[in-house]
Amino acid sequence: MKDLSYDTDRPIAALATPWGRSAIAVVRTSGEGCLDLLARTFSRPAALSGAKSHSLTYGHMLDASGLPIEQVVLGVFHAPRGYTGEESVEIYTHGSPSGIQRLLSRLYEVGFSEAAPGEFTLRAFLNGKIDLTEAEAVAEIIDAKSSAAHAMAMDRLSGSLFRSIDALKKRIVEVLASVEVLLDYPEEELLDAPEPDFAPLSEVLHSVEALSATFQEGRLYREGAKVAIAGRTNAGKSSLFNLFLKEDRSIVSDIHGTTRDYIEAWTTIAGIPVCLYDTAGLRDAGHPVEVEGIRRSGKVVDAADLVLYLIDGTTGPSPDEFSLLADQTSAEGQGRYIFVMTRSDLGCQVWDDGVVAVSAVTGQGLDRLQKKMAKCLSAKAPLTSGEPVVDSLRQKRLLDRCSSALQAVLEGVGSRSWDELAMDLKDAVDALGEITGEVTSADILESIFSGFCLGK
Ligand SMILES: Nc1nc2c(ncn2[C@@H]2O[C@H](COP(=O)(O)OP(=O)(O)OP(=O)(O)O)[C@@H](O)[C@H]2O)c(=O)[nH]1
Ligand SMILES: [Mg+2]
Structure with missing residues (x-):
């Protein structure tokens, strides 16, 4: 979106459904005059021009010579x-790609402009149909990787984040107003002026900080967590990977070193979107390709939010694995590793409560493992059920700017001038206003709406 000061009356059109063959495709058009433009290329112009709002009109789109393009x-x-x-x-x-192509070309021919990504939602925002938190929620709904992420975005679309922020803003504005009254007082009467009450600001500050802290949780649900399955060759990594995905995705064999590169796939654990990685088994590999696979897998493990370290339960851990276990289950390990004993169907020893025994053959232990994974992942981002969640970095930064301004006010009461306090209060209000879009610049709008897909 190069220029946001463009003419919003310009009628736009774009395909709103994905490209490709499908039963139905939807092309969206918007802007003053779009009914007239369409009537020029529609088989029943009078029916269309006279159509009521929220009604459906059947007919054909016509090409320049009046022949039908599509029903x-x-x-x-x-x-x-x-x-x-x-x-x-x-x-x-x-949903025929060639039909859609012809239809769109015809629309551009009769005077529609191609919509930029997010332009429909931008117009909804500019026309006051939605606020910025709702607009961002629309993008998140489309991208949602799990039903929990979808529910959070739907909640924001209903305006819950807007309402929370707006309520906080109003409380700051009240304090600001009481300070601004003093700025207008003549100097000699200042002593008689009512003293502003700053006490509500502590509570507001607390709420702003709490909202900002929900960002981690939002991030987890929006971006998902990286979970790597690691361990020595033949530990049963690919078997467990397939069990999670409920499909035969990764090659399983009793040959050591079957998986030579890492493989990734998305799944959901307790509502949290998880990108699961099957990695190359660890051993002293001779072949340079396998060495490279192990090196790359090591990077995946280092970057993972959670590592499932698999140990063959019929042989037990090697001395190296014993020390890894000791390190990772210590306080400094911070719960990034879960140790899993495989082949529990063949009988394996579990000597530590923290270790989970699993069988990829019978599925035994999978439930317990998933619960443990959900606990580890949500410990990194505690769940606040039902409360609005901030999940854009933009929103979080603005909440933090608001907190700093409020802190400066609370610390400065009594020592700083009313003018200075009013400035910080205004900054706190502006920061919240930028979240909802009341105070906003073209740059911010561009960065938000350019992330949308076409036709939205
Ligand atoms: N009985 C039993 N066999 C298993 C289980 N999990 C894996 N296996 C068998 O163990 C062998 C190795 O399994 P894989 O899943 O390929 O092991 P891997 O860790 O991916 O091995 P690499 O890719 O070589 O590192 C296969 O023959 C599997 O059928 C299990 O829970 N029970
Ligand atoms: Mg494997």
């Missing part, structure tokens, strides 16, 4: 109703 149903939305708050029409057609 369509047009969903009409009059301003200020509909998603963007502008006059808009959704075109439902067959």
